[in-house]
Amino acid sequence: MSVSPKHALAVWRRNAxxxxxxxxxxLLPNFFEPVFYLTAVGVGVGAYIQEMGGQSYVAFxxxxxxxxxxxxxxxxxxxxxxxxxxxxxxxxxxxxTTPIEPDDVLAGEILWALTRSTIYGGSFxxxxxxxxxxxxxxxxxxxxxxxxxxxxFASIGMAFSVNVYTIDYFSFxxxxxxxxxxLFSDVFFPLDERLTPLWQxxxxxxxxxxxxxxxxxxxxxxxxxxxxxxxxxxILGLSTLLLAxxxxxxxxxxxx
Amino acid sequence: MASSSSGxxxxxxxxxxxxxxxxxxxxxxxIDLSVESGICYGLLGPNGxxxxxxxxxxxxxxxxxxxxxxxxxxxxxxxxxxIRARLGVTLQDNALIEPLTPExxxxxxxxxxxxxxxxxxxxxxxxxxxxxxxxxxDVPVRDLSGGFQRRLTIAQSLVNRPELIILDEPTTGLDPxxxxxxxxxxxxxxxxxxxxxxxxxxxxxxxxxxxxxxIIDDGKLIAEGAPRTLIADTLAQDTIELxxxxxxxxxxxDGLSTRVHRLRVGERLMLHVDQSVALIDHIRSHSTNDDxxxxxxxxxxxxxxxxxxxxxxxxxx
Numbered sequence: 001m002s003v004s005p006k007h008a009l010a011v012w013r014r015n016a017x018x019x020x021x022x023x024x025x026x027l028l029p030n031f032f033e034p035v036f037y038l039t040a041v042g043v044g045v046g047a048y049i050q051e052m053g054g055q056s057y058v059a060f061x062x063x064x065x066x067x068x069x070x071x072x073x074x075x076x077x078x079x080x081x082x083x084x085x086x087x088x089x090x091x092x093x094x095x096x097t098t099p100i101e102p103d104d105v106l107a108g109e110i111l112w113a114l115t116r117s118t119i120y121g122g123s124f125x126x127x128x129x130x131x132x133x134x135x136x137x138x139x140x141x142x143x144x145x146x147x148x149x150x151x152x153f154a155s156i157g158m159a160f161s162v163n164v165y166t167i168d169y170f171s172f173x174x175x176x177x178x179x180x181x182x183l184f185s186d187v188f189f190p191l192d193e194r195l196t197p198l199w200q201x202x203x204x205x206x207x208x209x210x211x212x213x214x215x216x217x218x219x220x221x222x223x224x225x226x227x228x229x230x231x232x233x234x235i236l237g238l239s240t241l242l243l244a245x246x247x248x249x250x251x252x253x254x255x256x
Numbered sequence: 257m258a259s260s261s262s263g264x265x266x267x268x269x270x271x272x273x274x275x276x277x278x279x280x281x282x283x284x285x286x287i288d289l290s291v292e293s294g295i296c297y298g299l300l301g302p303n304g305x306x307x308x309x310x311x312x313x314x315x316x317x318x319x320x321x322x323x324x325x326x327x328x329x330x331x332x333x334x335x336x337x338x339i340r341a342r343l344g345v346t347l348q349d350n351a352l353i354e355p356l357t358p359e360x361x362x363x364x365x366x367x368x369x370x371x372x373x374x375x376x377x378x379x380x381x382x383x384x385x386x387x388x389x390x391x392x393x394d395v396p397v398r399d400l401s402g403g404f405q406r407r408l409t410i411a412q413s414l415v416n417r418p419e420l421i422i423l424d425e426p427t428t429g430l431d432p433x434x435x436x437x438x439x440x441x442x443x444x445x446x447x448x449x450x451x452x453x454x455x456x457x458x459x460x461x462x463x464x465x466x467x468x469x470x471i472i473d474d475g476k477l478i479a480e481g482a483p484r485t486l487i488a489d490t491l492a493q494d495t496i497e498l499x500x501x502x503x504x505x506x507x508x509x510d511g512l513s514t515r516v517h518r519l520r521v522g523e524r525l526m527l528h529v530d531q532s533v534a535l536i537d538h539i540r541s542h543s544t545n546d547d548x549x550x551x552x553x554x555x556x557x558x559x560x561x562x563x564x565x566x567x568x569x570x571x572x573x
Contacts, residue, residue: 004337010367014353017364021355094351096317097344097413097422098368099337255317256278 003107007100011108012115014091015077019116033072034065034124038131041188053190053221062133063215064187066142070121070149071208075178077113078157079170086161092254102251110154110243117150118143134219141218149211152235155242156207162249181208186216210234266329268293268420268451269314274323276309276475283309284320285475291468296442296452298466300459300561306475307455308348311424314453315345327420341369344418348425350409354398358389358408361397362415369416376415383411387441403434410438414445421445423454427461439465459558469557473565483557490560491517494532497551498539499523508539519562526562528555 038061046057053060085091092105125142128134134142160173185191185208192200203209210231217223267290276284284306291297299307312318314325316336325332327339352361359380366376384390387407392400397408410426423442427435442465446452456462462469463483470480479486487493500508505525509516516535517528529535532552539550 006370007368010370013367014364017360018353018355089353090347090349090351091353093317093347093349094365094412095368097315097340097347098365098416099341099370100368101337255319 003103004099004101005107007104008107008111011095011100011105012111015108015112016115031069031120031123034069035127037068038062038065038128053193058131059133059219060190061187062128062131063139063142063219063221064185064212066121066125066128067145067149067208067211067215068182068187069124070117070146070211071153071178071182073117073120074113074150074153075157075174077116078109078154079161079173080167082109082158082161083164083167083170086253087167096254102254103247105254106158106243106247106250110151110158113154113157114147114150117153118146121146121149139219142215145211145214145218148214148232148235151239152207152211155239155246158246159242159249162246162253181206185209186212204234207234207238266293267291268328269297269453270326271310271314272324274310274313274325275321276306276313276318277321282475284313287323287472287475287477289470289477289480291451291453293451294446294449295467296446296454296465298462298469299453299455299472300457300462300469300557301455301472302457302565305472307472308424310472311345311422311453311455315340315343315422341416342418343420343422344413344416345422346410346413346424346426348428350405352397352405352408352412355396357394357396358400358411359384359393361408362412365412366415371416379415379417383414386414386444387411388437403430406430406434407438410441419450421450421452423452425455425457427456427458435461459556459561463557471561471564478564479560487555487557487560491528491555491563492530493555494529495553495555495559496527496529496532496536496539497553498525498548500525500548508542510542512538517563519559519566521562526559528559528563 038058042058042061042065046061049057051057092102095105096102122143125134125139125146129136129139157173161170164170184203185206187208191203191209195203213221213223214228214231217228269289269291271287271289274284274287276282287306287310299310301307309318313320314327314332316332316339319333328342330339332339353364356364362380362383363376366379371379384393387410389404389408389411392404397405400408406426410423413421413423421442426442427438430438439461442452442454454465466483468481469483469486470477471486472478479490481489500523502520505518505520509518512535514529514531514534519526519528527535536550536552540548
């Protein structure tokens with residue numbers, strides 16, 4: 001059975017109703033994390049750095065951190081929140097007593113994670129604009145990049161979550177997967193200046209690298225069209241693959 | 257509730273040759289049953305007997321290993337969305353959104369059925385009245401009592417005006433007053449024309465609520481019928497209970513002329529007879545203990561269950 005957009009939207013609206021009630025508690029901690037990095041590392045450490053990648057350090061950091069905040073938005077949603085709905089709140093079991101099918105649940109959840117990553121990344125982007133770190137109008141292209149970032153990390157997180165049987169695993173996901181990605185994906189220093197060609201090739205496997213490179217291009221970095229095309233293809237390709245995998249896992253989980 | 261459109265001849269639920277295996281474990285072992293339109297049907301049995309698995313297969317969330325299920329005359333394997341649009345399920349666990357109010361929870365649930373917004377608002381008011389949720393309609397669910405949350409969960413499953421209402425252990429863990437109130441609501445729904453299929457391991461619930469019951473044990477349907485008929489067909493109408501050892505039992509019942517059905521659970525001995533007075537006299541006259549405590553009562557479904565399965569429901573949990 002395939003996705004019914006109206007039923008998927010009902011799943012999305014469930015999460016939106018809940019978020020409308022709880023956003024203050026959810027938005028603040030995750031939103032402020034990249035803000036702290038931008039001020040502490042960008043402005044604080046940046047004061048001791050002449051330039052990086054041909055610009056001020058805080059300007060170098062900005063596009064990467066916009067992607068990081070989108071990554072965080074999607075990741076919290078499809079890990080902890082999805083797991084709680086799956087295992088503790090039994091929300092999906094309740095949905096499946098109605099005309100909603102597992103594919104609608106998956107589509108609704110991914111759409112919601114995308115929405116949240118856009119809210120997170122979008123608010124962070126506005127702040128970066130206010131700091132005068134985003135060239136206008138070209139940096140507006142970072143907004144679709146936020147959605148791609150959301151899609152990619154929603155897919156990765158979902159594929160992980162539907163195969164996890166205890167909530168403790170999520171701390172591994174964050175500390176052993178997302179944190180290293182955050183540190184080594186061209187956000188804090190230009191990878192191509194630090195790595196040998198062989199290691200640069202290996203680094204192409206890092207998921208966060210691709211949205212960051214797209215966001216940098218939107219912020220004015222000079223990147224070749226073929227590299228950007230590869231970044232988009234990577235994001236769409238990996239997302240498709242992982243969503244197919246997550247779909248199988250979710251059906252097995254809900255319909256046993 | 258709308259009455260079934262499928263006509264009197266077609267049962268609302270028709271299960272044939274249903275079999276489900278999880279790995280090595282057989283959960284449902286060849287069940288055939290049908291639920292006629294407009295009745296309340298109770299599936300009874302201890303936890304782990306296969307009741308919930310059977311229900312899950314009826315609304316299409318678990319696939320049978322083999323066998324066939326029709327709901328409203330439609331094959332569940334082919335028409336999941338269509339069938340589920342016409343039924344409502346109350347799960348064993350409440351699935352509520354804790355930060356939201358009862359009203360908001362009902363609204364979210366109604367949208368799963370793609371209900372028209374104006375119609376949904378009317379329906380929410382009806383349900384708040386029907387299940388007496390008005391006093392706390394604006395209080396977040398996390399601050400509500402267990403009984404209130406259960407009523408809200410049942411209200412959720414009625415939001416689409418279902419023709420078939422499936423209740424999985426609707427009153428487990430509730431206090432007696434809340435149970436009584438819920439039974440009256442279920443009766444009201446059935447009287448309005450809905451068909452009810454419920455599971456319970458409370459025999460009193462089944463006896464008071466159900467027109468027909470099926471007893472499931474170890475994945476098999478071992479008896480079926482109207483509660484009164486089932487009792488009359490299986491056991492004598494009176495039951496007496498007393499505590500005694502097996503040696504005492506032999507002495508107390510020595511020389512008894514009438515046939516007595518006996519069942520022992522630990523120290524407790526249960527005897528089923530047509531005339532309890534004569535048997536009590538007989539036991540008293542053979543007892544050396546003047547304080548022997550004997551309980552005489554009508555035979556219930558619980559006795560039928562014990563007699564058929566040889567296990568106590570409480571022990572079976």
